[in-house]
Amino acid sequence: MRVLRIFTILVFGFAIAIPQTGREIMEKVDKQNKYKTLKAKSMMILINKRGQKRERTVVRFEKDYKQGEVDKKTLVVFKYPKDVRGTALLIWSYNDPSKDDDRWLYLPALKRVRRIAGKSKSEYFMGTDFSYDDLSGRSLDEDKFELMGKETIDGVEYFKIEAIPLEKEPTYSKRIVWVLPEKWVVKRVDYFDKNGNLLKRMLCDSLKNVNGRWVFTRLQMNNFQKKHKTVIEITDINYDKPLDDNVFTVSMLESGRIILLEK
Amino acid sequence: MKKLILILIIAVNLVLPAEYTMSGVLKSFYATETGRDHEFLIEYNRFQLKTEAYSENLHGLFVVDLLHDLINHKEVISLREAWVEYFGSSFSIKLGRQHVVWGKVDGYFVNDIVNPLDLSYFLLQDFDDIRTPVNILKGKIYKGNSSFEFIAIPEFKSSLIPTSGKWSIFSVQLPPMFQNFKILDIVPENNLNSVGVGGRFSAFLLGTDLSLIFLRKMEYTPVMRINMADSLIMKTYPWFTFYGLSFSRPLGTLVLRGEGGYYKQRYFTTVDLSPAKSPFYQFCIGFDYELLTNFNISMQYIEEGITDYSPKIIQNEKRRISTSFLNYKFAEETIKPGVILLYNLEDESFMSGLNLELDMVDNLNIVVGGFIFNGERDSFFGKFDSNDNVFLKVKYYF
Numbered sequence: 001m002r003v004l005r006i007f008t009i010l011v012f013g014f015a016i017a018i019p020q021t022g023r024e025i026m027e028k029v030d031k032q033n034k035y036k037t038l039k040a041k042s043m044m045i046l047i048n049k050r051g052q053k054r055e056r057t058v059v060r061f062e063k064d065y066k067q068g069e070v071d072k073k074t075l076v077v078f079k080y081p082k083d084v085r086g087t088a089l090l091i092w093s094y095n096d097p098s099k100d101d102d103r104w105l106y107l108p109a110l111k112r113v114r115r116i117a118g119k120s121k122s123e124y125f126m127g128t129d130f131s132y133d134d135l136s137g138r139s140l141d142e143d144k145f146e147l148m149g150k151e152t153i154d155g156v157e158y159f160k161i162e163a164i165p166l167e168k169e170p171t172y173s174k175r176i177v178w179v180l181p182e183k184w185v186v187k188r189v190d191y192f193d194k195n196g197n198l199l200k201r202m203l204c205d206s207l208k209n210v211n212g213r214w215v216f217t218r219l220q221m222n223n224f225q226k227k228h229k230t231v232i233e234i235t236d237i238n239y240d241k242p243l244d245d246n247v248f249t250v251s252m253l254e255s256g257r258i259i260l261l262e263k
Numbered sequence: 264m265k266k267l268i269l270i271l272i273i274a275v276n277l278v279l280p281a282e283y284t285m286s287g288v289l290k291s292f293y294a295t296e297t298g299r300d301h302e303f304l305i306e307y308n309r310f311q312l313k314t315e316a317y318s319e320n321l322h323g324l325f326v327v328d329l330l331h332d333l334i335n336h337k338e339v340i341s342l343r344e345a346w347v348e349y350f351g352s353s354f355s356i357k358l359g360r361q362h363v364v365w366g367k368v369d370g371y372f373v374n375d376i377v378n379p380l381d382l383s384y385f386l387l388q389d390f391d392d393i394r395t396p397v398n399i400l401k402g403k404i405y406k407g408n409s410s411f412e413f414i415a416i417p418e419f420k421s422s423l424i425p426t427s428g429k430w431s432i433f434s435v436q437l438p439p440m441f442q443n444f445k446i447l448d449i450v451p452e453n454n455l456n457s458v459g460v461g462g463r464f465s466a467f468l469l470g471t472d473l474s475l476i477f478l479r480k481m482e483y484t485p486v487m488r489i490n491m492a493d494s495l496i497m498k499t500y501p502w503f504t505f506y507g508l509s510f511s512r513p514l515g516t517l518v519l520r521g522e523g524g525y526y527k528q529r530y531f532t533t534v535d536l537s538p539a540k541s542p543f544y545q546f547c548i549g550f551d552y553e554l555l556t557n558f559n560i561s562m563q564y565i566e567e568g569i570t571d572y573s574p575k576i577i578q579n580e581k582r583r584i585s586t587s588f589l590n591y592k593f594a595e596e597t598i599k600p601g602v603i604l605l606y607n608l609e610d611e612s613f614m615s616g617l618n619l620e621l622d623m624v625d626n627l628n629i630v631v632g633g634f635i636f637n638g639e640r641d642s643f644f645g646k647f648d649s650n651d652n653v654f655l656k657v658k659y660y661f
Contacts, residue, residue, distance in 0.1 A: 082661065083626050083628060102470065102513070111391065115512070115513060116518060116551075119513070123557055124595070126596065127596035226595075246405055249405065251403065255348075257348070260317050
């Protein structure tokens with residue numbers, strides 16, 4: 001009887017711990033990836049169909065608010081090359097899925113902050129293969145998740161989940177996400193255009209443990225329709241270091257001082 | 264002025280133990296008329312060396328500018344920007360030669376009136392080159408999504424408005440009786456009495472960026488006055504008080520933006536050079552819209568008018584301009600064609616341009632294109648009717 005009880009706890013207890021639905025898996029990913037603040041320095045390599053490469057260095061700051069109206073504030077600052085140095089994008093994302101992001105772009109050549117639409121028609125950001133929507137991220141309530149099963153890539157088994165956007169005019173018709181079990185990180189994302197054709201694929205490599213969090217430090221976004229790709233190599237990443245709220249304001253963008261934030 | 268530069272040098276020296284960077288840009292701008300003579304209308308090279316120093320709470324910037332302008336026969340070395348900023352967690356103080364950008368309008372200046380303008384080549388130069396930095400003390404206080412900015416402008420510098428040559432914006436036709444009068448430019452002295460002041464309150468309210476502006480300073484464009492007793496025609500720079508506001512707000516894939524300003528009393532040049540003053544207003548409303556992926560359109564309606572108009576005033580009672588900008592980005596934003604149209608609805612004159620911006624190599628920006636001006640000889644854009652041109656603009660960043 002005692003053996004049966006232990007067996008029951010092991011089997012059913014394990015079943016309770018393992019997520020069963022696409023939503024539960026994505027909640028695990030979200031929880032694993034939870035942080036109060038993030039500061040990451042990355043090198044972007046833009047590769048066109050002729051194989052020509054261009055480099056960009058960007059610093060990304062994020063602050064998670066969760067409580068209240070604002071979900072997350074993100075600031076992306078270009079450090080290199082010199083002709084775009086100081087260009088910065090500020091995004092405020094909201095907990096209410098029906099509310100569009102607020103976005104501002106600082107252009108150092110004009111010394112001016114421009115308000116840009118929070119709902120863009122998948123415009124790509126500064127020549128990369130990442131759209132403005134990709135940069136601002138999505139909250140879990142913005143998609144309906146369906147577990148499609150498991151799939152093995154290079155001998156490793158991943159959960160395969162379909163994410164269907166709930167908004168009326170989405171940037172992508174759907175995404176298929178591959179999640180590495182136990183470490184709960186996204187290995188691959190396929191993005192489909194409005195006609196349901198494969199538009200681009202993000203593949204992640206170089207898994208590292210940073211301050212107790214698993215993170216892929218090399219991302220490759222391959223745009224099949226444009227025959228262009230963007231490789232991101234995260235060279236420096238810091239979690240939960242204090243970041244003042246003033247960093248994520250239009251006043252800070254206007255000051256042009258954002259270029260010093262990394263210091 | 265020399266004292267101020269000395270203070271700035273000392274201040275930046277305080278910063279220097281920290282880190283500093285050097286960068287710069289080399290700009291060349293050439294435009295030739297499309298008429299029979301193919302005469303150069305714009306021909307200059309500009310070299311700007313930028314030194315930036317920063318430590319924990321200090322930020323300093325020097326921009327040395329070397330200009331070689333073959334049309335206006337200028338070879339000038341100047342300190343274009345030179346400022347030091349101290350910043351705390353909720354405030355900043357910035358002193359020195361700087362830009363203050365308060366406008367949201369493209370291609371026109373409604374609220375962007377803190378700095379004088381260099382209109383040597385009308386509106387064809389980059390806005391960064393049109394807006395001329397002056398010495399300003401700027402303080403800013405931040406609180407959440409709001410900020411208050413205070414400025415004091417201790418340096419007077421007039422705008423550069425050509426009155427002769429191919430890009431002459433206006434020339435006053437003096438009545439015959441004044442032909443022998445001497446012209447005296449009464450440039451205000453830089454003292455405490457001539458310090459301009461202003462403030463801007465900015466806030467983010469209900470998804471809208473809002474700004475309220477107050478400014479009291481002297482005109483940067485001269486107003487002509489007659490002094491019969493001394494047989495003088497005086498170029499004066501009267502004081503004005505300005506109240507302005509601006510906003511921008513997204514509506515789906517569209518961004519609405521606008522700004523407006525009201526001058527309580529503004530002085531104007533009259534045909535007989537007698538004094539004339541009247542309230543004056545300006546406003547602009549426009550939108551930015553993404554028609555298709557990477558294909559954007561911006562349109563604006565601008566209106567300005569003299570409310571208590573006297574027929575003696577040389578400036579027209581009203582000016583209404585519509586602007587349209589179309590641009591497309593392809594090949595990962597390395598090729599950017601664009602179309603621009605500025606149309607004066609009052610006199611039906613227009614300025615239209617077509618350009619192709621190439622960013623094929625990092626740090627090198629090339630723009631080729633052309634501008635067409637059309638309208639009656641004395642109309643707003645028609646006065647440049649013979650200045651139809653093709654141009655080449657090259658910028659190298661290092």
